Amino acid sequence: MTPSPLPPPLPPGERPEAPTVAEGAGQILVRQLAASLRGKRFLVTCALAGLAPLLSLLVRDPDPVVLERLVVLLLLPFLLPLVAVSLGSGLLYDEAEEGTLTFLFATPVSKSAVVLGKWAAALVSGWAVGFVSLGLTFAFSATPLEDLGPFVRASWLAVLLGFPAYLGVFTLLGTLFRRGFLAGLIYAYGYELVVWVFPGSAKRLSLGYFLRSLLEPHAPDKEPFEGAFYLQPPDPEGVCIIVLLSVALLGLAISLAIVPRKEFRARNVQG
Amino acid sequence: MTPPAPPLLEVRGCSRWYGPVIALNSMNLALGPGLTALVGPNGAGKSTLLRLLTGEIRPSAGRVLVLGEDPWNNPGLFRRVGYCPEQDALYEEMDAPGFVSYMMRLRGFDPAAARTRSEAALAACGLPAEAWGRKVGGYSKGMRQRVRIAQAVAHDPEVLFLDEPLTGLDPVGRRELRTLFRSLAERGTSILLSSHVLHEVEATTDRILLLHRSRLLAEGTVQEIRDLLDEHPRSVEVSCDRPRDLARSLLAHAAVEGVRVAGDGTIVVQSRDPAALYPAIVRTVVEEGHAVTRMESPDDDLEAVFRYLVRG
Amino acid sequence: MPILEQGYEPYRGPVGGGRGNFLAIAGAALRRNRRWYAWVLLLLSLLFGSAKEYFLVLACYVPRALGFTDDNPFFTAFANHPNLYPDMMATQTFWALVMAITVGAGEIAEDLRTGALVFYLGRPLTRLDYVLGKVVSVSVAVLLVTLLPTLLLFTVQAVFEGRWEWLAEHAAIPFAALGYSLLVSLFASGFVLGVGAVARRRRWATVASAAVLLGLWFTALVVAPPTGWTGSGMEERRIKQALAEARTEEETKAALKRLSDSLDPIGSASERAEWRALAPDSTLAACGRDLFGTPVPSNFPWKRHWVLALGVPLALLGVLWRRVRAVEIVS
Numbered sequence: 001m002t003p004s005p006l007p008p009p010l011p012p013g014e015r016p017e018a019p020t021v022a023e024g025a026g027q028i029l030v031r032q033l034a035a036s037l038r039g040k041r042f043l044v045t046c047a048l049a050g051l052a053p054l055l056s057l058l059v060r061d062p063d064p065v066v067l068e069r070l071v072v073l074l075l076l077p078f079l080l081p082l083v084a085v086s087l088g089s090g091l092l093y094d095e096a097e098e099g100t101l102t103f104l105f106a107t108p109v110s111k112s113a114v115v116l117g118k119w120a121a122a123l124v125s126g127w128a129v130g131f132v133s134l135g136l137t138f139a140f141s142a143t144p145l146e147d148l149g150p151f152v153r154a155s156w157l158a159v160l161l162g163f164p165a166y167l168g169v170f171t172l173l174g175t176l177f178r179r180g181f182l183a184g185l186i187y188a189y190g191y192e193l194v195v196w197v198f199p200g201s202a203k204r205l206s207l208g209y210f211l212r213s214l215l216e217p218h219a220p221d222k223e224p225f226e227g228a229f230y231l232q233p234p235d236p237e238g239v240c241i242i243v244l245l246s247v248a249l250l251g252l253a254i255s256l257a258i259v260p261r262k263e264f265r266a267r268n269v270q271g
Numbered sequence: 272m273t274p275p276a277p278p279l280l281e282v283r284g285c286s287r288w289y290g291p292v293i294a295l296n297s298m299n300l301a302l303g304p305g306l307t308a309l310v311g312p313n314g315a316g317k318s319t320l321l322r323l324l325t326g327e328i329r330p331s332a333g334r335v336l337v338l339g340e341d342p343w344n345n346p347g348l349f350r351r352v353g354y355c356p357e358q359d360a361l362y363e364e365m366d367a368p369g370f371v372s373y374m375m376r377l378r379g380f381d382p383a384a385a386r387t388r389s390e391a392a393l394a395a396c397g398l399p400a401e402a403w404g405r406k407v408g409g410y411s412k413g414m415r416q417r418v419r420i421a422q423a424v425a426h427d428p429e430v431l432f433l434d435e436p437l438t439g440l441d442p443v444g445r446r447e448l449r450t451l452f453r454s455l456a457e458r459g460t461s462i463l464l465s466s467h468v469l470h471e472v473e474a475t476t477d478r479i480l481l482l483h484r485s486r487l488l489a490e491g492t493v494q495e496i497r498d499l500l501d502e503h504p505r506s507v508e509v510s511c512d513r514p515r516d517l518a519r520s521l522l523a524h525a526a527v528e529g530v531r532v533a534g535d536g537t538i539v540v541q542s543r544d545p546a547a548l549y550p551a552i553v554r555t556v557v558e559e560g561h562a563v564t565r566m567e568s569p570d571d572d573l574e575a576v577f578r579y580l581v582r583g
Numbered sequence: 584m585p586i587l588e589q590g591y592e593p594y595r596g597p598v599g600g601g602r603g604n605f606l607a608i609a610g611a612a613l614r615r616n617r618r619w620y621a622w623v624l625l626l627l628s629l630l631f632g633s634a635k636e637y638f639l640v641l642a643c644y645v646p647r648a649l650g651f652t653d654d655n656p657f658f659t660a661f662a663n664h665p666n667l668y669p670d671m672m673a674t675q676t677f678w679a680l681v682m683a684i685t686v687g688a689g690e691i692a693e694d695l696r697t698g699a700l701v702f703y704l705g706r707p708l709t710r711l712d713y714v715l716g717k718v719v720s721v722s723v724a725v726l727l728v729t730l731l732p733t734l735l736l737f738t739v740q741a742v743f744e745g746r747w748e749w750l751a752e753h754a755a756i757p758f759a760a761l762g763y764s765l766l767v768s769l770f771a772s773g774f775v776l777g778v779g780a781v782a783r784r785r786r787w788a789t790v791a792s793a794a795v796l797l798g799l800w801f802t803a804l805v806v807a808p809p810t811g812w813t814g815s816g817m818e819e820r821r822i823k824q825a826l827a828e829a830r831t832e833e834e835t836k837a838a839l840k841r842l843s844d845s846l847d848p849i850g851s852a853s854e855r856a857e858w859r860a861l862a863p864d865s866t867l868a869a870c871g872r873d874l875f876g877t878p879v880p881s882n883f884p885w886k887r888h889w890v891l892a893l894g895v896p897l898a899l900l901g902v903l904w905r906r907v908r909a910v911e912i913v914s
Contacts, residue, residue, distance in 0.1 A: 004394035006451070007387075009458060010427045016379030018347050027376050035364055048794055051802065059806055069805045078801040082794065099360025103422065106325055106354040107377040108346045181786055182620065182685075189797055190627070221820075260344050263328050266358070 018108030021116065028109070028117025029124075036087070036125050045086050049079050049129045053136035060142045064151075065221040067143045071155050072224045075134060076162060076211050081188035083129050084166035087122040089174040089184040091115060096264040105264075112256045119171055119252055123164055130159040151218040161244040162211045168251025169207070175255040175262070200232050207247065210240040278303055278336075279430055279461045280324060285333030287319055294319040296485040297333070302463065306456035308472040309465040310577065311482035317465040318357055320482070321434050324463070325354045337430060350378060353428030355419045357435045357465075363408030367393055367418045370407060374422040392425035393418070397447045412439035420448065424455065431455065433464040437471055449475045469577055481580060488580050496576050503570070503579045504528050504541040507548060509556075510565040514538045517561050524551045536564075604708050608716025613723060616686040624685055625727060628678035633732040636671040640736060644743035662740070668756055669875040671736070672729060672763055673868035679728040680796055680864060683771035687721035688792040689785025691776055691903065696783050700907060710907055714900065717776055722768035730764035759874040766874075766892060767867055773896020773903075774863070780906040796863065803862035866891045 019027065036042045052075045059066055092115065095101035104114050134155060138145060145152050169187060174180030195206040203209040213234035216225045225234075235243075278301035287295040295316045309317045322328045323335045326342030335341065340348050362370055368389050375385035393403065396417040402410065407418055416439045423431060433452070437445045452475060456462050466472050472479060473493065481489040481496070489496045511517055518530040518538045526547035531539045542548040545568075556563050569575060643662035647654060661667065694700040703713055737757055741750055778795055779788035825838040860866050869879045869888035 004391065006395045006454065006458075007391035007425055007427060015350055015426075016381075016384075018350055019377065019379050024377060027373070031362075031373055035362065038364055044790075048798070051798060055802060055806060066805075073804045074801045078797060082797075086790070099356065099358030100362060102325075102327060102354070102356040102358070102360070103374060104377070105327060105346075106349055106352070106356075107374060108349045108379060109377045110346045111344070179620070182789070185789075185793060189793075194631070265328065 019113075021110060021113040024109030024113035025117035025120065028104070028114055029120045032118050032121035033124060036121060041086060042125060045083050046129055048082055048086075049133040050136075052079060052133050053140050056137045057140040062142045062144075064143045064147045065223075067137070067141045067148060068151065068219055068221055069224055070137055070141075071134070071151075071158075072212065072215060072219065075137065075155075076158055076215075077192065077208055078189075079133065080130060080159065080162050081166050081184075081192070083126050084122075084163055085170050085181060085184035085188055087126050088119070088167040088170040089180040091118040091122065091171060091174055092259065092264050093174060093178050093180060097266050099266060101264055111259045115171075115175070115256055115259050116252075119167070119255075122167055122171075126163050126167060127160070130163050131156075134159050148220065149218060151215065151220065154215045154218045157241075158211045158214050161214075161241060161248075162207065164248035165207050165210075165244040165251075168248040170251075171255045172251040172258075175258050203232050204235075207244070210235065210243050213237075213240045279338055280463065281334075281336040282320070282323070283334045283336075285323065285330045285335055287316075287323060287328065288331045293485050295323070295330075298487050300480060300487055300490060302461070302480075304456075304459065304461045305478060306452060306462045306464065306476040307478045307480060308476050309463060309480050309482060310467070310469065310472050311488075312467055315467075315482040316485045317467070317482055318434055321354075321432050321463070321465055325352070325432055350426075351429040353423035353426065353431040355423040355431075355433045355436055357438070359412065359415060359439070361407045361415055361418060364406060366404055367398055367407055367410075367414075367421070368403050370418060371422045371425055375425055378426045380426065388425045389421070392421040395424070395451060396421040397444060397451075413441060413444050416440055417444070417448075420451075424451075424460075428460060431460050431462045433462065435465055435467075437466065437468070445471065481577065483580065489576075493576055496580070498545075504543050505545045505548065505568060506570050507540045507542070507545075507552065507566065507568045508533070508537055509540060509552060509563060510535070510537045511556070512536065512562040516559065517555065520555045520559060521552065524548075524555075526551050604712040605716035605719060608703065608708070608713055609719035609723070612687075612690055612717060612720035616720070616724070621682075621686055621724070624678075624682055625724075628675070628682055628728040629732055632675035632678040632728060633671055633736065635674075636667060637732075637736060637739075639667070640740050640743075644740070648743060665875070665877050666872075668733060668737070668760060669763075669868070669871045669877060672733060672760065672767075672871050673864065675729045675732070676767055676864040676867050676871075677800075679725045679767050680771050680774070682724050682728050683721050683775045684789060684792045684796065686724045687717070687772060687775040688779035688789040689782075690717050690720065691780040691906065692782040692788035693785045695780075695906075696785075710904065713907060714776075714903060718769075718772040718900075721772035721775060722765075725768045725771045726764055729767055730760060733760040733764070755876065759871075759876070763867075763871045763874050766870055770863065770867060770892055770896045773899045777896070777899025777902045780903045800862045800864070803859055803865065806861070807859040860887060860891060863891075863895075 052070050055074070056067065056070055092101060095104070105111065138152065138155075166188070170180065170184045173183040173187065177183045192206045192208045195203055196208060209232075212225055214237060216222070216234045217237075219225065280300075280302040282298050282300045285295060285298045286293065298316075298320070309320065311317050319328070323330055324337055324342060326345060326348070329343050335343075337348060338351060342348055342352075362373075365373065368386065371389035371392060372382070372385040375389055376382065380388065390403075394400065398414055398417045398421065402414060407415060410418070416436065420433070420436055423433065436452075437448060440448065449471075452462055452464065456476075464472075464475065477492045477494070479489075479491070479493060479496070480487060509517065514532055514536050518532055518540075521527050521530055521538075521540055524547075526542050526544045527540055528543060529541045531541075533539050540548065540552065552566070555561075570579075639658055639661040643655065643658035691700075694703065700713075734757060737753075737760070741753075744750070774796070775792045778792045782788035782791055822838060822842050825841065826835070829835040829838050866888045870892045872879045873886075873889070
């Protein structure tokens with residue numbers, strides 16, 4: 001087969017301008033969403049997030065404490081960070097390892113726009129997973145939601161603010177470290193659990209504390225919170241909202257500031 | 272009088288370390304328009320140089336300029352630059368026009384123009400239209416390589432970097448793409464192409480940068496570099512019916528430094544003045560009536576130049 | 584020679600270089616895992632898995648060694664409690680599993696991805712050598728977290744006690760510790776190698792193993808209380824409710840039995856809860872208590888924890904055995 005002629009040369013002055021940060025991030029977001037919704041990782045994440053609704057369906061105990069424990073002990077400290085670390089800890093290094101990041105960085109889209117687009121895609125898909133998981137957990141439960149009262153609203157709020165906060169932390173870890181995923185796991189299941197058992201104000205150094213503070217005042221049973229508020233009462237809702245939002249935005253902002261200064265190479269690239 | 276145009280690519284005192292390993296050592300070079308090949312064995316520093324030129328990494332020392340600008344953290348530059356990386360990586364879930372269009376959209380083209388130019392580029396790179404609807408994850412290595420090259424050329428770059436662009440292609444594909452590169456160069460695109468396959472480079476261009484052990488060893492055409500190698504006399508092999516008679520006659524010429532009878536009716540003539548040697552051989556053959564069946568210089572090709580330069 | 588006459592000449596030399604072949608595989612894996620994060624994790628494991636018991640023992644014996652004649656009854660009671668060692672090893676178990684995931688989960692996946700599995704099994708190494716080598720590499724990491732600090736603590740305590748009678752009375756502890764450590768090693772290596780073998784990338788093997796372990800752990804936290812776990816306030820509340828609502832003598836007796844179970848002096852009645860067994864560290868800890876001679880009361884007529892502790896890793900090693908079979912070319 002004889003190849004066709006080349007695309008026509010661009011007349012002088014007709015070369016398009018570079019996309020703005022918003023345009024570039026938008027392009028990245030759309031592709032990333034399309035790719036992740038079909039990707040294996042997203043399916044695995046959905047399967048993991050399905051654990052809470054599954055247990056809700058299996059246990060079928062009308063005691064509201066069971067539903068409370070599902071939210072306080074499974075969904076918030078385990079599933080939410082897991083979804084966030086899976087979607088957010090490898091925004092750039094994953095593509096660097098696969099070799100496709102080179103293509104993105106060889107376009108006029110700034111590195112910050114690339115991170116922003118990928119972060120937004122992770123946020124949208126993570127929120128979707130979190131909300132669906134929580135909604136189904138409530139829906140499958142044998143407990144009438146009226147018995148839980150304002151705890152239901154607090155749970156939605158915790159997912160709404162908790163996911164971006166975790167995502168902010170994991171985006172930052174994933175920008176700083178090649179093994180951001182491992183660092184994220186250590187943070188979520190090492191550091192956060194260890195801080196939980198510290199007495200006093202040290203608990204404020206974890207996201208879990210503020211998420212539990214959102215829920216504790218409305219919880220039907222205080223037992224799952226016993227360790228969390230040992231010698232340290234929960235903070236008011238307003239403070240929790242501000243802190244969680246700040247962590248989310250600060251994590252993203254620091255990542256955006258770091259990315260242009262950093263090289264993202266695959267592990268074995270030399271020479 | 273107008274000042275001379277600045278070089279399109281400039282590398283000034285540039286070094287790059289990966290931890291304790293030096294990948295590029297005090298490199299200086301300036302390149303103008305046309306098709307230039309970056310040649311060297313594996314690990315010579317070719318890919319590192321291309322990564323520096325495309326802003327993927329920063330120099331540890333020195334400076335790199337592309338079209339007069341520093342490529343590090345300078346996304347605007349990539350409106351005018353194309354890059355085909357070495358790694359066999361693509362977004363596996365996309366089809367070929369979708370992938371190239373996506374790259375074009377990131378370069379600021381509107382959807383219609385992105386699609387049109389992507390399809391034209393894919394066709395020019397020889398990717399069969401029947402394959403366009405399939406996901407690139409199912410492509411052969413050669414097809415994937417064509418897609419990568421298409422995304423690099425679709426926006427009509429002023430400067431094009433190609434890292435081992437012919438890897439994975441069959442001989443027909445290699446020839447087609449070599450033709451494509453030459454026609455791009457003819458219409459004004461500056462191309463820097465890396466390869467460690469010497470005969471491939473030789474068939475594509477005669478302008479080379481020779482890298483070895485992290486250093487720039489030589490720069491110019493194969494001929495120019497070869498001519499600079501005075502310590503290595505040029506060899507010419509001549510096969511004829513009376514080799515010993517021809518050898519004796521040629522030794523009388525001042526341009527001939529030595530003659531060796533190699534057997535099979537072949538003599539190897541050595542000289543440091545090739546311009547005088549060839550007429551001398553032709554004259555002697557004609558005057559003494561030798562029946563010559565073959566005459567060639569094994570030292571003229573890139574392989575020989577490379578061999579000489581990296582020796583020692 | 585015509586090309587059709589050429590053929591593959593099979594290897595006819597001796598197969599296997601001896602019984603220690605698996606050590607080559609284990610050695611390679613251990614060398615690969617000597618990374619900074621493994622050492623950090625080891626440090627954390629020792630800190631969170633053993634430091635409390637070291638503190639209790641030292642707080643009991645050091646003042647005595649320094650000449651303070653009055654023993655502190657609190658520390659003395661703890662240092663001589665029959666559950667000192669099994670409880671320490673129960674805490675170590677969780678960290679041992681985390682350690683095993685960190686160093687071992689990606690071992691098979693990485694070999695599958697890089698093609699090293701074919702490379703290994705293309706040598707005169709059998710599938711048994713390969714699997715055994717990997718099990719040993721994970722076990723070494725586990726033993727560093729469990730056996731080593733336990734034996735060291737026992738030695739420290741024995742030195743401070745300085746009496747042969749004490750040593751004779753407690754001679755079973757090192758053997759129980761060894762037995763329990765080997766059980767945890769088997770479980771941890773079977774678990775991480777078997778679960779990790781389903782992936783083809785180190786990262787996803789680690790994720791799969793970590794997700795399964797933590798998923799089971801968190802799930803047990805959630806579902807154990809409704810099935811009678813006394814570790815939560817739910818059981819206490821329900822017992823009170825049952826007592827208040829008891830109308831017949833049988834109902835009152837049942838509620839009182841439930842109350843007595845929840846006040847179990849050993850403090851591990853929680854293990855009776857059906858779903859508590861979901862947490863692997865909990866199941867292994869119950870086996871540990873058997874080995875140390877202070878068994879956990881159980882509502883089950885048979886030793887469910889032993890079946891799980893031995894059955895799960897063996898089943899998962901079976902998965903691994905099948906996974907590496909496809910490329911074995913030396914039999």
